[in-house]
Amino acid sequence: MRALLRRLGVYLLAAWVAITVSFLLPRAVPGNPVAGAIARAQSSGICNSFCVKAIEEQLGFNVHTSLWVQYVQYLGNLVHGNLGFSWSENAQVTSLIVSYLPWTLGLLGVATIMSFVVGTLIGVVMAWRRGSWLDWLMPAATFFQAIPYFFLALVLVLIFGETGSLLKWFPSLYGFDIYGVDPGMNLPYIASILGHAVLPALTVILASMGGFILSMRNQMVTTMDEDFVLVARAKGLRTGKVVWYAARNALLPCVSNFSVAISIVVAGQILVEIVFNYPGIGYHLYGALGALDYTLVQGIFVVITLVVLAANLLADVVYVLIDPRARQEA
Amino acid sequence: MALNTTILSEPNPPAGAAAGTPRALRLPRSPKVIAGLVILVVFAVVAVIGAWIAPYSPNLTNESWVQHVLVAGTGPGTHIKADYYPLPLPPSGAHWLGTTVFAQDVWSQLLVSTQATVAVGLLAAAISTALSIIVGVTAGYLGGGADEGLSLVGNVFLAIPGLPLLIVLADYVPAAGTSIFLVSLIIAITAWAYSSRVLRAQTLSLRNRDFVEAARVSGEGRVRIIIVEILPNLIPIVAASFLFTTLYAIGAYVAISFLGLAGSPTSSPPGLWNWGYMLRETFANDAVRGGWWWWWAPPGLCIALLGTGLALLNFGIDEFVNPRLRVAGLSRKAARRLGISRRPKLGLTPVVRRNVINVTSAESRTP
Secondary structure, three states: OHHHHHHHHHHHHHHHHHHHHHHHHHHHOOOOHHHHHHHHHHHOOOOOHHHHHHHHHHHOOOOOOOHHHHHHHHHHHHHOOOOOEEOOOOEEHHHHHHHHHHHHHHHHHHHHHHHHHHHHHHHHHHHHOOOOHHHHHHHHHHHHHHOOHHHHHHHHHHHHEOOOOOOOOEOOOOOOOOOOOOOOOOHHHHHHHHHHHHHHHHHHHHHHHHHHHHHHHHHHHHHHOOHHHHHHHHOOOOHHHHHHHHHHHHHHHHHHOHHHHHHHHHHHHHHHHHHHOOOOHHHHHHHHHHOOOHHHHHHHHHHHHHHHHHHHHHHHHHHHHHOHHHHHHO | OOOOOOEEOOOOOOOOOOOOOOOOOOOOOOHHHHHHHHHHHHHHHHHHHHHHHOOOOOOOOOHHHEEEEEOOOOOOOOOOOOOEEEEEOOOOOOOOOOEOOOOOEHHHHHHHHHHHHHHHHHHHHHHHHHHHHHHHHHHHHHOHHHHHHHHHHHHHHHHOOHHHHHHHHHHHOHHHHHOHHHHHHHHHHOOHHHHHHHHHHHHHHHHOOHHHHHHHHOOOOHHHHHHHHHHHHHHHHHHHHHHHHHHHHHHHHHHHHHOOOOOOOOOOOOOOOOHHHHHHHHHHOOHHHHOOHHHHHHHHHHHHHHHHHHHHHHHHHHHHHOHHHOOOOOOHHHHHHHOOOOOOEOOEOOEEHHHHHHHHHHHOOOO
């Protein structure tokens, strides 16, 4: 329990750092968002002092109050779930993000879990059958690990996508058929969502699985030389049981390295969503960057960070559950 | 590292295999390492001479380098003035990789782009590795409060997702894309934490070894112990994390360029040509849908190939650090000569002696 509380402390600190960075950056950098917004307002008419004040108020910048007061106000807004106002979407950032999140979390969750489970199983088999033809999977996994996610997405669109030029098996734009079905709890809508998720999910799975395969294979190879595996074998246990013992132990470092993996997968998914115009958080981040909508960019940054931290905490809890030593120390 | 493995000797060890510099990082000569090195050398050479051998300037446009297609419903026979849209040309003798819709030469862009992509990867990895050595080794060696503090900083940076932080940083430093150093610095800030954690763990295990203890007793200073006694034993890990970070940095640079955060080479101030920017232009102009594979495939394949080269070399280092990871370590012919199955048995991974000698001699440097 103590170890978990420590990790929780680290994550709270990380969240605070991310929030503070997103508060300080726009104020530290010249040509801040207020100047941009004023220029935008002036292009469509005169922006007098009231207009300037209104813009400052809306963006949470008030140059006449101290930085500290602004900071306290910013934190206070955050606690109340107020991330500011997005001018490009003309809505509250919080409500926008709430509408984007299910898409991202659904895709990310399913794809990561499938990739982790399948990748780990392949890693175990590869380590067990070392020296066989399966070794050829190593260079292949390395290659897939090195391909940028968005490039793999482009290739999959070309081969399988409806907007590609070869097989045209799966839809490759948007999160559902925006012309053909009504959003809501109806079967065509759900089927459409599932169909549209196939290619993005496949991209994330293929691109992230290489890393899981390689790390599990290396851990497994090292574990298989441990004495306890030899003893298990010498006792005459079935091969399956011996592999199970070794795999359980090899899995621990992979779970504790999950925080690095999830960070990379999230980064990849942001780009994958852009390629597929998938209506999640990454796709809208791209739009917000293009529109110079700093409020939305920051809000998305803070929320992505919180999601990743939550995933890390989940991995830590799982680690404590599967490793008796971690429970003992706790 | 406990090497409780059955040690086999190869019948005819290559001359000088076991002798020579004991601490130098000598990579196993596996096909993987050789392939990785060849790939890296090719890209390094192209990075240096690419801008010279490029037949054209990457920005140069030439009207005759695109096919002009009449827009339906305009021109002769209609009331509307003739309107044309450009179609890129497929590869030919004049343009080895065809042209873009902007009537530019893809091969030239690819060659010139290599430089910034490779340079940012290496420089960011160098900065990040230096940072991770300073933080990780110091934390591991000093221990106590310093360790707690530095590890906390590292863990916080590790927990914050890299690319989103990078996006926010790059978004607010628009000049970043114009300078290799600035981009590298920003990428390094988001990249150092993982290597730092690995280095700290290894330093912790070295700290109380006999040879470090001996140096401490004989009155050597802290800085000297870290540099002379500890760092040389971390070389394989530093090398592995350097390669890993280079891979990450190239991916990160390509990603922010793809997002349009690293400047455009044709705007002012001009950004740098790199593979990520090339992919951005192909994506923005629907090159995949247009079937213009010569435009969008080469930069992506280059990234994947360079990344594969780095990862293959990393395998070599992993296998140097941990010989068990080697695929039996024997060639099929040598294995048959010795009458050993290449399929490893439990607890009995055959390891060729010369590697074991390297590792143990690197470790037991007891004065």
